[in-house]
Amino acid sequence: MARSPQLPDRAKTWFSIIIGLLLIALFIGSFFSGRRAAQPKENETATVHEQRRDVHQYEAQPEPEEMVKNKPxxxxxxxxxxxxxxxxxxxxxxxxxxxxxxxxxxxxxxxxxxxxxxxxxxxxxxxxxxxxxxxxxxxxxxxxxxxxxxxxxxxxxxxxxxxxxxxxxxxxxxxxxxxxxxxxxxxxxxxxxxxxxxxxxx
Structure with a gap:
C-alpha cells in the first residue's frame, strides 16, 4: 500500500516561518512605499513655501476699470x-x-x-x-x-x-x-x- 507524500514536521515549521517572513516583508515594504508617495518632492516643497510666502505679502490689486472711470x-x-x-x-x-x-x-x-x-x-x-x-x-x-x-x-x-x-x-x-x-x-x-x-x- 502506497503512503501519501507528507512533509516532515521540521519542514512544515520552516515553511511556516518563511511564509511569515515574506508576509512581514511585504507589509513593511508597502508601508514605506506609501509614506514615500505621501512625502512631497523637492520641487513640490519649494512650491508650497512660495505659496505660503505669497499669502503674507500684500500686493495692491488694480482697481476695476469701472471704478476708475466712475471716480471724478x-x-x-x-x-x-x-x-x-x-x-x-x-x-x-x-x-x-x-x-x-x-x-x-x-x-x-x-x-x-x-x-x-x-x-x-x-x-x-x-x-x-x-x-x-x-x-x-x-x-x-x-x-x-x-x-x-x-x-x-x-x-x-x-x-x-x-x-x-x-x-x-x-x-x-x-x-x-x-x-x-x-x-x-x-x-x-x-x-x-x-x-x-x-x-x-x-
Whole structure:
C-alpha cells in the first residue's frame, strides 16, 4: 500500500516561518512605499513655501476699470482749496496750554468735520511734566494720497515747547492729516502722529 507524500514536521515549521517572513516583508515594504508617495518632492516643497510666502505679502490689486472711470478727476483747484485749509487748521490745532487744555478744540471747530469734532471732544488733551505749553512756529506739508473728495497729507510742524521752569525748546511734530469735502468745503476729518515727533536734534 502506497503512503501519501507528507512533509516532515521540521519542514512544515520552516515553511511556516518563511511564509511569515515574506508576509512581514511585504507589509513593511508597502508601508514605506506609501509614506514615500505621501512625502512631497523637492520641487513640490519649494512650491508650497512660495505659496505660503505669497499669502503674507500684500500686493495692491488694480482697481476695476469701472471704478476708475466712475471716480471724478482730481483738479488743481480741489488740491489748492484743500491745502488752503491746512495752515489755518494747524495754527488752531497745534498750540497747547496746560492751563486751558481744551482751547484748541473750539479754535479748530471751523476747520474740522462734525464727526472729528465729536471724536476730539471725547478725550482731554494733556501736557507732560516737562512740557506745559506748545506754540506753533511754521509748517510744511506734502501730499500723500489725493482723490477728488479725500486727500491725505504728511505735515511737519515746527513748534516751541515750554517746560514747567519756563525753558524753551524747539520741537518737530509729524502729523498725517486727512481732508474731506463736507458740504462743499474742505475740512479736516482725522489727524494722526507719524513716528519721529519730538525735539529737533541739534
Amino acid at each position: 478727476p482730481i483738479t488743481e483747484e480741489s488740491v489748492s482749496s484743500a491745502q488752503a485749509v491746512l495752515p489755518d487748521f494747524l495754527k488752531a490745532y497745534v498750540p497747547f496750554d496746560s492751563e486751558r487744555p481744551d482751547a484748541y478744540l473750539e479754535r479748530s471747530k471751523p476747520y474740522i468735520t462734525d464727526s472729528f469734532y465729536k471724536q476730539l471732544s471725547s478725550f482731554q488733551r494733556r501736557g507732560t511734566l516737562s512740557r506745559v505749553k506748545t506754540e506753533y512756529v511754521t509748517a510744511e506739508w506734502t501730499p500723500a494720497e489725493l482723490e477728488a473728495d479725500e486727500q491725505w497729507y504728511n505735515v511737519d510742524v515746527t513748534v516751541t515747547h515750554t517746560d514747567i521752569n519756563g525753558k524753551n525748546e524747539d520741537g518737530l511734530l509729524l502729523y498725517v492729516v486727512l481732508l474731506k469735502r463736507a458740504d462743499g468745503k474742505w475740512k479736516v476729518d482725522d489727524v494722526g502722529i507719524r513716528p519721529g515727533s519730538g525735539a529737533i536734534p541739534e
